[in-house]
Amino acid sequence: MKTIDALGVKYKELNEIIDETIHIDENITLNNIFGQRYVGRILPSNVKLTINGTPGNDMAAYMSGAEIEVFGNAQDGVGNTMNNGKIIIHGNCGDTAGYAMRGGAIYIEGNAGYRIGIHMKEYKEMKPLIMIGGKAGDFLGEYMAGGAIILLGLGLKKGEDLTGKYCGTGMHGGKIYLAKKAQEFNLGKEAVKVKLDDDDKAFLKKHLDEYAKYFKKDLSAVKIESFVKYAAVNKNPYKNIYHKL
Amino acid sequence: MLNMVPSAFKIIRDENKCIQCKVCVKQCANLVHYYDEEKDIVRADDTKCVCCHRCVVLCPTKALTIINYPLDYRQNANWTKNYMDDIYRQAQSGGVLLASMGNPKPFPVYWDKMLLNASQVTNPSIDPLREPMETKVLIGRKPEKLEYDKKGKLATKMPPQVELKIPIMFSAMSYGSISRNAHESLARAAEELGICYNTGEGGLNKDFYKYGKNTIVQVASGRFGVYKDYLNAGAAVEIKIGQGAKPGIGGHLPGEKVDEDVSGTRMIPLGSDAISPAPHHDIYSIEDLRQLIFSLKEATAYKKPIFVKIAAVHNSAAIASGIARAGADAIVIDGFRGGTGAAPARIRDNVGIPIELALASIDQRLREEGIRNEVSLIAAGSIRNSADVIKAVALGADAVYIASAALIAMGCHMCHSCSVGKCNWGIATQVPELVRRLNPDIMYKRLVNLVSAWNHEIQEILGGMGINAIDSLRGNKLMLRGIDLNEKELEVLGIKHAGE
Known part of the structure; x- marks a missing residue:
């Protein structure tokens, strides 16, 4: 395990150091990360980064299989257009996490910002996942085209909704699982409530266990039966709005 | 009914x-x-x-x-x-009325209202058939000045460049909007011509990675098929912000065109609509654009120029200044007559401005700000012949993109029905029996013929001006004169009226 002190190191240099280091040791700890962008970008499988501090925007952009564990909060654009890999954030994260991600998983212990999972996709065996322990901001799963989002809503205040407005708006694929029913007015018109089947329950069980393991949380109060599943009305939502000349 | x-x-x-x-x-x-x-x-x-x-x-x-x-x-x-x-x-x-190809309305075509100069008596003209005539261009950021070491070797580190033997590229058309055979024809022609074609936003089919050095890969809001290998496959990466035919709105490839091969190239499920949102949702400002530009530079080890493509709109000059300052290596400006596989007719016909005016004002603005060297300018949006290319270069372009012209070379007859998906010429369709009608062995040759012919004409026109390198024409507005234009139009174009 190699340790890199990132204090005062600019992102370009830091990423170059990481690129060089993975040839020596694929297991790297980064200390004193403070806002450096693009940490973990395009990194391949078998690389594991442990980040102590607050990584900057676009962490793990285009990532190709690496694993990143952040002890701290993450900023905007986590896992932007990520292809594969795993991200575990012991804290909150900013906006647009998982934008257009195609594979891999992002686990966020706390809350997440706006437009999480926007335009998430899936392709064959690649099925991305975003799991959020707390609440999410507006436009969760906007334009969602594949994969799954699980929102637990832990630690909500009384009467507080776990998702913001326009959840699943423009959705044309994928699934959103909310630990409890969202307010009707917060749902985008392209998302509909569908019944949980056994596959869904097994899927939720698996990832709840993962979450509990990663964040050392007792989730016995979270009941799988009370989850609500939303999916796209259809995968061609705008088919009938045009008149072809 | x-x-x-x-x-x-x-x-x-x-x-x-x-x-x-x-x-x-x-x-x-x-x-x-x-x-x-x-x-x-x-x-x-x-x-x-x-x-x-x-x-x-x-x-x-x-x-x-x-x-x-x-x-x-x-x-x-x-x-x-x-x-x-x-x-x-x-x-x-x-x-919503859905149209295809470029704006057909009778707006002024400024190319046709500009006339070119030629040498007479002084500064003799050059015969390109017997003398060297350079039409090669390098697309990318140029350093402010060049420094040499004591041995006379270049000491300045050059930013990444794309070399084009002819200042013409094939503009972005995704696999999905056009057929596989049309894509193959463009790729092979680009390779033979020493220029580039553009993947469009639909990803790059595995079979076409071999044309990489003649490929511009595009990243649009839908991020279809974008991953490490794709970004590093081409000669440059182009961020698509907008398109001349439909400024301000996104794209939408209907699920019926997403067959097995298109789905594999875009890396999305079979039959799923491929929706490109109107904005990139990680870009709400020039600073955010800078973030995406540098994420792509990081993903390509700073070895590929990053282009940013915008539609020509009212305040293009200020936006272009921001794009240059955001770190882009080239700016693509797509005029309102640019083509499309599908766009709402009202938007295609009423939104945006002519490329000629946008190009001239952007070139002028970047010169005034002293940052013209920081970006190359690529003009797009209905370049119809070699004279349009020459005029674009004289207005400030480093190179042009052609797409409608390339499709016409492959048989397109401008029926404006691309979105229907039943293109009888095998271009804008995914129906196998229609795609088979387009033979890449023949069509790539027609593309090579077209661009080679234009290159000869460009050389003839340059020679007539007494210029032996296209670089000497760039932004050389003295080579242009307006005809039938009012004072404001001349001012924006930065040219004099014929006779002046």
């Missing part, structure tokens, strides 16, 4: 010439022609005709003529046939 829209075209079959061979019946994917067995004649349903000329060109006896449907409406300069027909259509379907 009663269809109140009359036929657009009328098919005239010369019965003396028609031999009932049924080629037209077989060739028309719109099912216009049909054989009447009882009477042993071929008939046509005019209402289905889009005027793509496939039947006219292939008819062995040249028996077919297509004319505009001769139906007069009561004369009215305001309520013209087109506007009335559109109302019939929308009253019937309630749909």
Whole structure:
């Protein structure tokens, strides 16, 4: 395990150091990360980064299989257009996490910002996942085209909704699982409530266990039966709005 | 509901010439022609005709003529046939009118209102047939100054450049919007010509990675097929912010065009709509654009120039300044006559500005700010011939993109029906039997012919000006004169009137 002190190191240099280091040791700890962008970008499988501090925007952009564990909060654009890999954030994260991600998983212990999972996709065996322990901001799963989002809503205040407005708006694929029913007015018109089947329950069980393991949380109060599943009305939502000349 | 829209075209079959061979019946994917067995004649349903000329060109006896449907409406300069027909259509379907290809309205074409200079007596003209004539250009950020070491070797580190033997590239058209065979033709032609073609936003098919050094890979808001290998496959990466045919709105490839191969290239599920949101949702400012530019530079080890493509709109000059400052290596400006596989007709016909005006004002703005060297400018949006290329370079372009012209070279007859997906020429379709009609072995050659011919013409025009390198023409507005333009237009274009 190699340790890199990132204090005062600019992102370009830091990423170059990481690129060089993975040839020596694929297991790297980064200390004193403070806002450096693009940490973990395009990194391949078998690389594991442990980040102590607050990584900057676009962490793990285009990532190709690496694993990143952040002890701290993450900023905007986590896992932007990520292809594969795993991200575990012991804290909150900013906006647009998982934008257009195609594979891999992002686990966020706390809350997440706006437009999480926007335009998430899936392709064959690649099925991305975003799991959020707390609440999410507006436009969760906007334009969602594949994969799954699980929102637990832990630690909500009384009467507080776990998702913001326009959840699943423009959705044309994928699934959103909310630990409890969202307010009707917060749902985008392209998302509909569908019944949980056994596959869904097994899927939720698996990832709840993962979450509990990663964040050392007792989730016995979270009941799988009370989850609500939303999916796209259809995968061609705008088919009938045009008149072809 | 009663269809109140009359036929657009009328098919005239010369019965003396028609031999009932049924080629037209077989060739028309719109099912216009049909054989009447009882009477042993071929008939046509005019209402289905889009005027793509496939039947006219292939008819062995040249028996077919297509004319505009001769139906007069009561004369009215305001309520013209087109506007009335559109109302019939929308009253019937309630749909947003969806059009294809570029803006067909009679707006001024400034290329046709600019005239070129040539040498007479002084600064003698050059004959490119016998003297060297350089049309090679390098696209990318240029350093402010060059420094050399004591041995005279270049000491300045050059930012990444794309070398084009001819200042013409094939503009972005995704696999999905056009066929695989059309893509292959463009890629092979680009390779032979020493230029680049652009993947568009639909990813890059595995079979085409071998054309990488002649490929510009595009990243649009949908991020289709974007991953590490894709970003590093081409000569440059282009961020698509906007498109001249539909500024401000996104794209939408309907699920029926997402077959196995398109789905694999875009890396999305089979039959799923491929929706590109109107904005990139990680870009709400120039600073955010900088973030994406540098994420792509990081992903490509700073070895690829990053282009940013915008539609020509009212404040393009200020936006271009921001893009240059955001770290882009080239700016692509797409004028309002640029083509599209599908765009809402009202947007295509009414949004954006001509490329000529946008290009001139952007070049001027970047010069005034002293940052013109920091980016290359690529003009797009209906470059129709070599004279348009020359005029674009004189207005400040480093290179141009052509797409409609390339499609026409492959047989497109501008029927404006790409979005329907039944292109009889095998271009804008994913229907296997239609795609097969486009033979890449032949079509790539036609593209090579077209661009080579333009290059010869460019060399002739340059020679006539007494210039032996296209670099010397860039932004050389003294080589242009306006004709039939008012003072404001001349001012924006930065040119004098003919006779001045």
